[in-house]
Amino acid sequence: MSASRLEQEIREQPQALARLLDGVEADVAPVAAVVRDRAPAYVLVAARGTSDNAARYAQYLFGARLGLPVALAAPALTSVYGGESRLRIRDGLAIGISQSGRSPDVIEVLRAAHAGGSPTVAITNDPSSPLAEAADFVVALRAGEEQAVAATKTYTTSLAAVAALAAAIGPSDGDGAALRRMPEVMTQAVELAFADAPALDGAADDRHLVSVGRGVNLATAFEVALKVRELSGVVAEGFSPADLLHGPIAAVRSGARALVTAYDGPTRGSFDEVVAALEARGAVVAFIGEDRTLAGDRPLARTPAGVTEWLTPLVAVVPGQVHALRQAALRGLDVDRPAGLTKITSTF
Amino acid sequence: MSASRLEQEIREQPQALARLLDGVEADVAPVAAVVRDRAPAYVLVAARGTSDNAARYAQYLFGARLGLPVALAAPALTSVYGGESRLRIRDGLAIGISQSGRSPDVIEVLRAAHAGGSPTVAITNDPSSPLAEAADFVVALRAGEEQAVAATKTYTTSLAAVAALAAAIGPSDGDGAALRRMPEVMTQAVELAFADAPALDGAADDRHLVSVGRGVNLATAFEVALKVRELSGVVAEGFSPADLLHGPIAAVRSGARALVTAYDGPTRGSFDEVVAALEARGAVVAFIGEDRTLAGDRPLARTPAGVTEWLTPLVAVVPGQVHALRQAALRGLDVDRPAGLTKITSTF
Numbered sequence: 001m002s003a004s005r006l007e008q009e010i011r012e013q014p015q016a017l018a019r020l021l022d023g024v025e026a027d028v029a030p031v032a033a034v035v036r037d038r039a040p041a042y043v044l045v046a047a048r049g050t051s052d053n054a055a056r057y058a059q060y061l062f063g064a065r066l067g068l069p070v071a072l073a074a075p076a077l078t079s080v081y082g083g084e085s086r087l088r089i090r091d092g093l094a095i096g097i098s099q100s101g102r103s104p105d106v107i108e109v110l111r112a113a114h115a116g117g118s119p120t121v122a123i124t125n126d127p128s129s130p131l132a133e134a135a136d137f138v139v140a141l142r143a144g145e146e147q148a149v150a151a152t153k154t155y156t157t158s159l160a161a162v163a164a165l166a167a168a169i170g171p172s173d174g175d176g177a178a179l180r181r182m183p184e185v186m187t188q189a190v191e192l193a194f195a196d197a198p199a200l201d202g203a204a205d206d207r208h209l210v211s212v213g214r215g216v217n218l219a220t221a222f223e224v225a226l227k228v229r230e231l232s233g234v235v236a237e238g239f240s241p242a243d244l245l246h247g248p249i250a251a252v253r254s255g256a257r258a259l260v261t262a263y264d265g266p267t268r269g270s271f272d273e274v275v276a277a278l279e280a281r282g283a284v285v286a287f288i289g290e291d292r293t294l295a296g297d298r299p300l301a302r303t304p305a306g307v308t309e310w311l312t313p314l315v316a317v318v319p320g321q322v323h324a325l326r327q328a329a330l331r332g333l334d335v336d337r338p339a340g341l342t343k344i345t346s347t348f
Numbered sequence: 349m350s351a352s353r354l355e356q357e358i359r360e361q362p363q364a365l366a367r368l369l370d371g372v373e374a375d376v377a378p379v380a381a382v383v384r385d386r387a388p389a390y391v392l393v394a395a396r397g398t399s400d401n402a403a404r405y406a407q408y409l410f411g412a413r414l415g416l417p418v419a420l421a422a423p424a425l426t427s428v429y430g431g432e433s434r435l436r437i438r439d440g441l442a443i444g445i446s447q448s449g450r451s452p453d454v455i456e457v458l459r460a461a462h463a464g465g466s467p468t469v470a471i472t473n474d475p476s477s478p479l480a481e482a483a484d485f486v487v488a489l490r491a492g493e494e495q496a497v498a499a500t501k502t503y504t505t506s507l508a509a510v511a512a513l514a515a516a517i518g519p520s521d522g523d524g525a526a527l528r529r530m531p532e533v534m535t536q537a538v539e540l541a542f543a544d545a546p547a548l549d550g551a552a553d554d555r556h557l558v559s560v561g562r563g564v565n566l567a568t569a570f571e572v573a574l575k576v577r578e579l580s581g582v583v584a585e586g587f588s589p590a591d592l593l594h595g596p597i598a599a600v601r602s603g604a605r606a607l608v609t610a611y612d613g614p615t616r617g618s619f620d621e622v623v624a625a626l627e628a629r630g631a632v633v634a635f636i637g638e639d640r641t642l643a644g645d646r647p648l649a650r651t652p653a654g655v656t657e658w659l660t661p662l663v664a665v666v667p668g669q670v671h672a673l674r675q676a677a678l679r680g681l682d683v684d685r686p687a688g689l690t691k692i693t694s695t696f
Contacts, residue, residue, distance in 0.1 A: 067435055069392060218424070251582060
């Protein structure tokens, strides 16, 4: 049986990451210089779908490591209400993330930022796209063409582009070195993910999956949920532990599945309460993480050991991608062309 | 049968709104003066749960009517990562929304903003709460004690507080007058909601509800989903049409229910495509709106006619509240004390 394009692209992630890292320092250096020079009050990130999960990573990474507040743009503000009163984006830095570079509402946010005198950055897999043309600076993903509808290698390269930008802006010299080791780490992550993902399989008729993550891995929780949902049609939702406990857990019933992405580090204390609450409701909990410290004897898909917390999202998503691929295969679905989805959504 | 506290509080919303409006102009005037004086580059809003949906309303309202970008805070940034690197919130205006005024992570965001020299505002039902004490300015909701776990009157008064703040900041004098008519409009809205909500009932074993709204009513879509979810345990999710089409619709199956909140105005063109896509998947679509222009012959819960678009969220949520109440009653659940939820979530 020949591998699906999706599986090929999941397996290409180490090479895509290596290509990104070969070129990204030159791309991010002028952006970092502008940030140091102008000291924007905040960063505005515009994105949709998978790219919006990369934007969520930027929110936590820039906030935690640079002290820089990040606003996730409401694209409808420019596309729906943009006619009469344009958003005044001044004293900011605007970043648009779009693998295709063709999301019209993301382009509109960058145009509004430019009009407000704020520097603009496009993170895109197509450096000749309209988004790239609209931006002052372009960070090219270099992921190669992505043919599967569900984004994988453009997601992890987007995360790496965001991480490279943070490393270039920030004061710490060790960050760049940690990032440059990631292609090798990603090779191990892909191997581990394919080895361990069967441990995450539930029954193929599972209807509800809750994906939980915290801090930088809230992005992972959202992206794993989106992948499972797009590929398998399972109602999969991403939550932080606090948000899940703050009401939405009421809909978790016996037999629902929960996938908790959890690492040692600042977020470690966040998981005991939510796992206990999920299990009290009869949910079946599995983990993505480095080892069994947090998972105990529950099903676990491992990622390589020793990755610094802020870079764990690059590898934590991989078992989720493979899990989504398996869930689709178990249901006999076409993973390269999920029913009713298209690669580029141009919806306003 | 005596009415539940929840039903009493839904019915109290016109009076709560009238009390809020009696005092709110004096509360918001000094905030509006500071905004005009200091012209913050952006607004940062911190909130959890239902209050986070009011924050979403602020994002669209301040953006569309004032051109002022709004960032929704990631509270975990201060609670989880706050130890070493504090968020630098300068040249901003920070608003914390919490009915109890006791969410520790919301309080932390205001403290960080104060440390960064940004003015801070507490929107809370308890003007002597720690949140109020931490803020430079307090906008009191005056909703009266809310005893049901699910927030209703504190949500609509929070929306009105946000609207009053926008009206005080903005250039248009007519806005205040439109807002002052809302208690009377809300009286009609409550009557209409109890009359029409039965049209929204599905079978009591429905497992999946998709709540859709756009622009200022994205907040309504999220809040209706949260109410249904908290009270009835149905997996209810809120989406904008664009976000739903951008992947998550893959999990909508035949027999799923969709509740679309749609009004004439700038967002009107957003609904045809998503309703067609939902119905193509076999979802049963019902509407909340002013009349049958958008709903056609589908089930409709009406809200009073002639409300200006930016104030529709105050009344659009009411049929959703009553729908959630009915869904819980149909399942024999205690609407005042949903299983496993508490009124104040202090989770970091």
